[in-house]
Amino acid sequence: MDIFHDNPMLAGVRQMLGAFARQQIRPIAAHHDREESMPWALMKMAQGFGMTQTAVVDGRKALTGKDEDEGDAKKPKSQARLGVAGSEELAYGCAGICLAIGGSGLAASPVARMGTEEQKQEFRRLLKGEDEHGHIKVAAMALSEPATGSDISGLATTARPDGDHFVIDGHKQWITNGASAAVYVVWANTDPSAGRAGVRGFLVARGTPGLVPGRKETKLGIRASETAQVHFEGCRVHKDMMLGIGQSSEGLGDTKKMLDSTRPMVGAQAVGIARAAFDYLVERVQGGTMHGTPLAHHQRVAFELAEMEMEIQAARALVHKAAWMADHHLDNVRMASIAKAYGAKVAQDVTSRALTLLGEEALEPGHPVEKWYRDAKIYDIFEGTGQIQRRIIARSIFGVNPT
Ligand SMILES: Cc1cc2nc3c(=O)[nH]c(=O)nc-3n(C[C@H](O)[C@H](O)[C@H](O)COP(=O)(O)OP(=O)(O)OC[C@H]3O[C@@H](n4cnc5c(N)ncnc54)[C@H](O)[C@@H]3O)c2cc1C
Numbered sequence: 376m377d378i379f380h381d382n383p384m385l386a387g388v389r390q391m392l393g394a395f396a397r398q399q400i401r402p403i404a405a406h407h408d409r410e411e412s413m414p415w416a417l418m419k420m421a422q423g424f425g426m427t428q429t430a431v432v433d434g435r436k437a438l439t440g441k442d443e444d445e446g447d448a449k450k451p452k453s454q455a456r457l458g459v460a461g462s463e464e465l466a467y468g469c470a471g472i473c474l475a476i477g478g479s480g481l482a483a484s485p486v487a488r489m490g491t492e493e494q495k496q497e498f499r500r501l502l503k504g505e506d507e508h509g510h511i512k513v514a515a516m517a518l519s520e521p522a523t524g525s526d527i528s529g530l531a532t533t534a535r536p537d538g539d540h541f542v543i544d545g546h547k548q549w550i551t552n553g554a555s556a557a558v559y560v561v562w563a564n565t566d567p568s569a570g571r572a573g574v575r576g577f578l579v580a581r582g583t584p585g586l587v588p589g590r591k592e593t594k595l596g597i598r599a600s601e602t603a604q605v606h607f608e609g610c611r612v613h614k615d616m617m618l619g620i621g622q623s624s625e626g627l628g629d630t631k632k633m634l635d636s637t638r639p640m641v642g643a644q645a646v647g648i649a650r651a652a653f654d655y656l657v658e659r660v661q662g663g664t665m666h667g668t669p670l671a672h673h674q675r676v677a678f679e680l681a682e683m684e685m686e687i688q689a690a691r692a693l694v695h696k697a698a699w700m701a702d703h704h705l706d707n708v709r710m711a712s713i714a715k716a717y718g719a720k721v722a723q724d725v726t727s728r729a730l731t732l733l734g735e736e737a738l739e740p741g742h743p744v745e746k747w748y749r750d751a752k753i754y755d756i757f758e759g760t761g762q763i764q765r766r767i768i769a770r771s772i773f774g775v776n777p778t
Contacts, residue, residue: 392464400468407599415510421476428502431483455698459643466647470750471599478551482514482560485633489618501558515556517547534563543607553603554588571627576618585610596749638711639697642718645754646690649725652747683725690721709771716764719754726751
């Protein structure tokens with residue numbers, strides 16, 4: 376039974392994206408992994424199906440064509456559950472392509488949470504149409520720096536006030552869509568003497584003098600998603616483009632709130648990778664024999680798959696709980712970290728066990744299990760490493776940061 380059997384809208388979206396993953400994503404996954412190229416044609420097709428780059432700002436309307444619960448902020452929503460259901464399905468096709476389709480959501484998330492109506496309109500305007508290569512336009516969220524990944528309190532990028540503008544200087548690294556983005560949400564300190572409280576997000580359009588997209592990184596997995604450096608060299612941005620205008624800002628804390636809404640989706644992508652490897656194994660085991668006996672009759676093999684199924688079901692339940700809490704306006708900090716960390720752990724465990732079961736054939740470059748194994752590792756690193764998630768969980772239990 377589908378986890379969404381009592382919610383036809385969510386079940387329908389999940390079914391549609393599952394079919395899209397199998398029919399459109401999976402056949403091109405190995406090519407884009409090998410070439411480390413973004414699947415621009417498929418991204419355009421996905422946009423046509425409602426997977427728009429502004430989906431997070433537009434809300435549920437993007438995929439279903441309907442506005443959700445307008446006028447009643449307290450009513451439960453379904454956007455977070457839509458996000459996790461869709462993320463699992465797309466990553467089942469290919470995690471890198473899933474991120475290529477949905478990576479703009481990282482930038483859209485703070486715009487949706489902290490942007491004024493004008494900033495949301497500007498974000499939509501900058502993502503309209505196609506670029507000079509005929510590609511759809513994408514967005515990037517630039518927080519990490521060469522010396523600042525987990526410990527974002529060490530942010531060195533500054534935004535110096537200058538009349539009606541801020542002047543941004545600094546270097547960002549490991550930025551999804553960093554080389555191609557039409558718009559960036561960049562995090563910088565407006566008042567280094569205030570420390571964490573001075574950190575703000577800014578909307579910066581491609582082509583703004585002083586914004587220099589940098590080197591594209593080569594990486595182990597999710598290679599269909601672009602990751603690059605971005606440099607800011609005296610980049611002047613109007614003060615109206617600072618996020619959080621007219622709201623009480625928690626400075627650096629604003630970036631953490633943004634991650635609470637994206638972490639369940641990242642956990643769901645990891646579940647998608649694990650399920651891809653699991654389904655591949657089930658098919659192989661059903662069709663195979665060892666010493667004349669069907670493989671499925673061998674306890675050693677069958678127990679391995681039973682163990683994987685337990686882990687995958689548990690990880691999926693956790694990401695859905697974290698998303699359900701977000702949809703019901705409940706504080707999900709602990710659950711978002713649990714879901715993300717456990718999803719990453721399961722993806723690594725299942726793909727690693729799958730490699731062991733299949734043996735040397737799965738070590739061949741281009742073998743699907745070899746690719747899923749590489750893709751899975753990144754889920755333990757980005758959006759907060761496994762250790763950082765454990766710190767958040769421990770702090771929520773004991774009220775102190777473990778040292
Ligand atoms: C594919 C990819 C895409 C990315 N996309 C983006 C993006 O779009 N935007 C963006 O801003 N960033 C992005 N990142 C950056 C990502 O968020 C960082 O890589 C991540 O936060 C980890 O930072 P780091 O790599 O500098 O590792 P470090 O912070 O240097 O950590 C190194 C090791 O030390 C451990 N560690 C660090 N601090 C502690 C602690 N206090 N307690 C225990 N252990 C600790 C970590 O867990 C890790 O094992 C991306 C990264 C990747 C790989």
